[in-house]
Amino acid sequence: MSTNPRYKRVVLKVSGEALREPGSRDNISPQIVQSIASQIREVKELGVELAIVIGGGNIWRGLSASHRGMNRATADYMGMLATVINGLALMSALEDLGISVRVQTAIEMNNVAEPFILRRATRHLELGHVVIFVAGTGNPFFSTDTTAALRANEIGAEVILKATKVDGIYDRDPMLHKDAVRFDHITYGEALSRRLQVMDSTAFSLCMDNRMPIIVLDMNKPDNIRQAVLGAKVGTTVSDKQV
Template sequence: MSDSAPQNPGKYSRVMLKISGEALMGDQGYGLHPPTVARIAAEVKSVHDMGVEICMVIGGGNIFRGLQGSAQGMERATADYMGMLATVMNALAMQAALEAERIHTRVISAIRMDEVAEPYIRRRAVRHLEKKRVCIFAAGTGNPYFTTDTAATLRANEMNCEAIFKGTKVDGVYDKDPKKFPDAKRYDDVTYDEVLQKHLGVMDASAIALARDNDLPIIVFSLDEPGGFRGILAGTGTYTRVHG
């Protein structure tokens, strides 16, 4: 649906964008905020228009988080499956927003629900990307006890993405919370091992280990910064690169 635009001058031609479910809440304390979803979709479109092939994984914490349900006495596997279903709702909302921007989009679910999403078939998903469709991978890995961070890293490897872009509330990785500590130090570059040893909270340990084992860089940037996603691919912007 989108017109072809100049190729991106950066070095990435296929990327994974990982965002939290909370990123879709806006200023609300729960659920989906349609103007915020539309704003993020516009950011994705700006990168898609550069010729970049885009995968997405969206968390479900704005609707239900498995770990929190488990902490309140619910069986962990059941709570995690509920969290996976929440990610499908977010994926469908993002699909609607992207298609409003005239971007062909496919929601691909690790749990079969054929009326609303495609089942995950790796070769079919790769073909969608080659046809410049955005692929939103929903329902995590399809297994309890795995986070959407791990799902994003798994799918990024399977799709041969060149990097994971982790959209957050801050413009990179800090040694402590910059919103609480004015003297927090931001890293331009950090290794996978440093992230694990210093508990820097980029992604969970399983996701970091999977990225490290496959030499997949993680770019941490602010999703709240207008044009931030596109800016990095254009060679500007502020971010932290996690690598080997």
């Protein structure tokens, strides 16, 4: 396979749960964060401009808290702060590997991170910095999936890599059904008609309306992110084109 990347500018969506060791009481596993940072370094070594959107579900889930009686807006703001914690942890691991990082937050906290400014974020990418977007969109009622879709379209990314704990999209839950079938590729229309939960509806609509391809992959396989950037068949691709 060629070592020339297929994509020049990429948004990597990492869930907060991905930072936690399964079965552990610790919200963040330094070893897992270091592993993710190593995978990101491999992508950067290809010359790819990389932005990251990180979730906060390992620390706090606003929607779950609202279902238990907390005000939804307050719960969501707490979730945004959780993403800041995760973003700083990833920043530290990347800097330990010698990678230049800029963290931009949708909620201003000048002692911690830069405010999100589109032109500044784009310039950082052009200069070779990894940009980590935290605090979601800065608004309650929006997920970090929506943040990934929004930021990807704002910065002119060519693809969203959604790093998960499964190796793609299935016709039904592979944890419950051993005969579940994985898709190598699926269109937006097919995903909607089959009611497949690729992303939440707002995020998915943003991607579909702007023809932003999504690759859902297993981040626990160390070389998957790099292979996806190189154009290998990894996980499931969602796009507007039939294959």
